[in-house]
Amino acid sequence: MPKAILFDMDGTLVDSIPFHQEAWLRFLESHGIHLGPDEFHAQNHGTIDEMIRRFFPAVQDSTALYALGQEKEKMYREIYKPHIHEVAGLTPFLERIHTLGIQAHLATMGDRPNIDFVLDGLGIRSFFSSITGAEEVSKGKPNPEVFLRSIEKAKVHASDCWVLEDSKGGILAGAAAGCLVIGITTSHSPEELISYGADRTVVDFLELMEEFC
Known part of the structure; x- marks a missing residue:
């Protein structure tokens, strides 16, 4: 034991993984980043901060990076809450x-x-x-x-x-x-x-x- x-x-x-993926794809799409499920899956690892930096390499400001991460996570909670x-x-x-x-x-x-x-x-x-x-x-x-x-x-x-x-x-x-x-x-x-x-x-x-x- x-x-x-x-x-x-x-x-x-x-x-919750399918709902996280749905939220990520919707979130990225809203920011002009178009990925298929397989493309996203290959990059789906690490902390939310690591992932935001991976998808938005041009964004260097920590406040802006944090806001992007919170935007995605809020979308996830809204999608998953009924389920x-x-x-x-x-x-x-x-x-x-x-x-x-x-x-x-x-x-x-x-x-x-x-x-x-x-x-x-x-x-x-x-x-x-x-x-x-x-x-x-x-x-x-x-x-x-x-x-x-x-x-x-x-x-x-x-x-x-x-x-x-x-x-x-x-x-x-x-x-x-x-x-x-x-x-x-x-x-x-x-x-x-x-x-x-x-x-x-x-x-x-x-x-x-x-x-x-």
């Missing part, structure tokens, strides 16, 4: 590990408004011992910084932590941090997640719950 579980947010707590729901079994799983004394920590590239949107929208904030978001790191996944910070907050060894992730960058980051990594198949097939470095995969938290009964 792990002493702590580090949860990604988008694609792990909620199946928000947890990945199957999440709340019962959080309740179960809490009763077992296993810490839950959030480690996400999401910013604070998006974190609040998900945790408060699902009513699960109280389960998390700590929250580490994009504002606390200088480099996004696949850099392991966000997980290393989360491990520090948990005050346990990386080998005593599990990481739950849905993305290639997140799986690479979790493995680089020294954790056991479980891939959730919301965004990729089991075969893809294993090829990225996941130790194993699950469909959802209902399946993972079976190990804690």
Whole structure:
């Protein structure tokens, strides 16, 4: 049994990745940047700041960059709000590990408004011992910084932590941090997640719950 579980947010707590992609494509289109889904997917990694700088290299002013990022994230929340729901079994799983004394920590590239949107929208904030978001790191996944910070907050060894992730960058980051990594198949097939470095995969938290009964 792990002493702590580090949860990604988008694609792990909620199946929000398609809505993020829709928001990005609409946002970029509104600024005259025309990308297809495959073109966007190849560049979809890192913090919101890293991504805005990637798509708007001519913009150097930090205030303008921040405003662009907030514009995109506001669009995402508006698109996803009518559809928000947890990945199957999440709340019962959080309740179960809490009763077992296993810490839950959030480690996400999401910013604070998006974190609040998900945790408060699902009513699960109280389960998390700590929250580490994009504002606390200088480099996004696949850099392991966000997980290393989360491990520090948990005050346990990386080998005593599990990481739950849905993305290639997140799986690479979790493995680089020294954790056991479980891939959730919301965004990729089991075969893809294993090829990225996941130790194993699950469909959802209902399946993972079976190990804690």
